[in-house]
Amino acid sequence: MIPYGDPNWYQGWNSVYYKETHRKFRALIREFVDREITPYCHQWDESKQLPKELFKRCASAGFTPLLVGLPWPTKYVGDRVGNGEFTPGELDPFHELIFIDEVSRCGSGGVLWGLSGGLSIGLPPVLHFGSEELKERIVPPVLRGEKFICLAITEPYAGSDVANIQTTAKLSEDGKYYIVNGEKKWITNGTFADYFTTAVRTGDEGPFGVSLLLIERTMPGVRTEKMNCMGVWSSGTAYVTFENVKVPVENLIGAENLGFKAIMHNFNHERWSIAVQAIRFARVCCEEAFKWAVKRKTFGKRLVDHPVIRAKFAEMIRQIEASQAWLELITYQLSVMPKKEQSRLAGTIAILKAHASKVFEFCAREALQIFGGSGYTRGGQGEKVERLYREVRAYAIPGGSEEIMLDLGVRQALRQSKL
Numbered sequence: 001m002i003p004y005g006d007p008n009w010y011q012g013w014n015s016v017y018y019k020e021t022h023r024k025f026r027a028l029i030r031e032f033v034d035r036e037i038t039p040y041c042h043q044w045d046e047s048k049q050l051p052k053e054l055f056k057r058c059a060s061a062g063f064t065p066l067l068v069g070l071p072w073p074t075k076y077v078g079d080r081v082g083n084g085e086f087t088p089g090e091l092d093p094f095h096e097l098i099f100i101d102e103v104s105r106c107g108s109g110g111v112l113w114g115l116s117g118g119l120s121i122g123l124p125p126v127l128h129f130g131s132e133e134l135k136e137r138i139v140p141p142v143l144r145g146e147k148f149i150c151l152a153i154t155e156p157y158a159g160s161d162v163a164n165i166q167t168t169a170k171l172s173e174d175g176k177y178y179i180v181n182g183e184k185k186w187i188t189n190g191t192f193a194d195y196f197t198t199a200v201r202t203g204d205e206g207p208f209g210v211s212l213l214l215i216e217r218t219m220p221g222v223r224t225e226k227m228n229c230m231g232v233w234s235s236g237t238a239y240v241t242f243e244n245v246k247v248p249v250e251n252l253i254g255a256e257n258l259g260f261k262a263i264m265h266n267f268n269h270e271r272w273s274i275a276v277q278a279i280r281f282a283r284v285c286c287e288e289a290f291k292w293a294v295k296r297k298t299f300g301k302r303l304v305d306h307p308v309i310r311a312k313f314a315e316m317i318r319q320i321e322a323s324q325a326w327l328e329l330i331t332y333q334l335s336v337m338p339k340k341e342q343s344r345l346a347g348t349i350a351i352l353k354a355h356a357s358k359v360f361e362f363c364a365r366e367a368l369q370i371f372g373g374s375g376y377t378r379g380g381q382g383e384k385v386e387r388l389y390r391e392v393r394a395y396a397i398p399g400g401s402e403e404i405m406l407d408l409g410v411r412q413a414l415r416q417s418k419l
Contacts, residue, residue: 048110070091093335112235222240232391319359
């Protein structure tokens with residue numbers, strides 16, 4: 001019951017979105033995160049890796065498939081959701097929102113990206129566009145936490161400009177393999193991934209020359225190198241090199257030269273998920289600052305008793321609550337709008353993603369100001385705020401930079417209008 005430390009429906013407010021199943025699910029996730037994740041975040045961040053056992057514990061607890069998005073992949077993991085009190089049929093996007101939101105309470109983008117990066121962006125192309133043989137072989141062990149997957153699109157010379165990737169895949173003379181050469185950079189989970197869902201150029205320049213291949217670490221010529229980034233340390237960010245890698249043609253995901261469509265298919269889900277995380281991280285900053293401000297004293301009174309500090313909280317609160325309301329409205333559209341119509345939400349979700357990262361950045365700054373030196377120090381009472389301050393850019397740039405997201409939103413709005 002820390003002021004604005006949770007969305008208002010957690011604190012007894014009425015809501016048109018959440019039902020009893022959501023309340024029960026929230027309690028289950030919170031208990032799991034408080035026990036299995038939050039106490040260890042600083043340790044994992046400092047060691048710059050997650051224990052592989054964590055993935056298996058999440059899978060055993062019945063949560064992992066939610067990171068891939070709905071519908072629940074019953075064919076590959078069965079129908080046990082959570083502790084068994086929930087069924088795949090009753091799940092909606094608000095259950096997924098709750099799961100991501102509750103895990104985000106740990107206050108570590110590294111943990112979120114380490115746990116969910118590959119599952120939420122690397123596995124969906126296989127699940128939605130891969131052959132039955134590929135899905136049967138890859139999906140079950142990944143969802144059980146036994147194998148790991150990542151999405152390898154970004155290159156040293158092509159980030160948000162996906163259509164201009166330069167990694168090549170040329171058919172061998174016998175037509176049995178693609179020979180892959182190129183480099184990928186800033187690949188989340190790349191240091192420990194067994195599988196790389198990789199964007200390659202199989203045709204001419206532009207989007208219609210891009211294909212997706214599933215490249216396996218065991219294939220000769222695959223090399224990964226850990227990257228030292230500003231934040232999200234435990235997410236396993238890698239520089240990946242492919243040198244004459246022979247990939248069987250059976251590992252093609254979807255049709256040749258139509259990989260751009262498969263990549264775009266998951267962008268709404270990825271950006272929505274990033275927004276969920278960023279908004280909760282903004283709230284974590286506010287919550288942690290509140291806890292500090294009621295016990296830290298300066299000039300004979302608590303920090304929270306200074307008007308200038310209360311003004312900082314007011315600015316954080318108004319932005320967080322407005323963002324939460326917008327997020328829930330969009331999530332409701334994802335719940336009721338037919339899948340084939342949800343492409344119309346792309347521009348709105350893009351702007352939400354940019355807005356969420358800006359709010360996160362503002363709250364991280366203000367919370368750090370309230371903590372002062374205690375927020376500048378790694379570990380201790382300002383641990384979460386210090387870490388989140390470093391991780392803001394990981395939300396403002398990946399998944400589509402703020403500038404490109406804002407422009408995309410306006411361009412789509414113009415296309416849908418009659419102007």
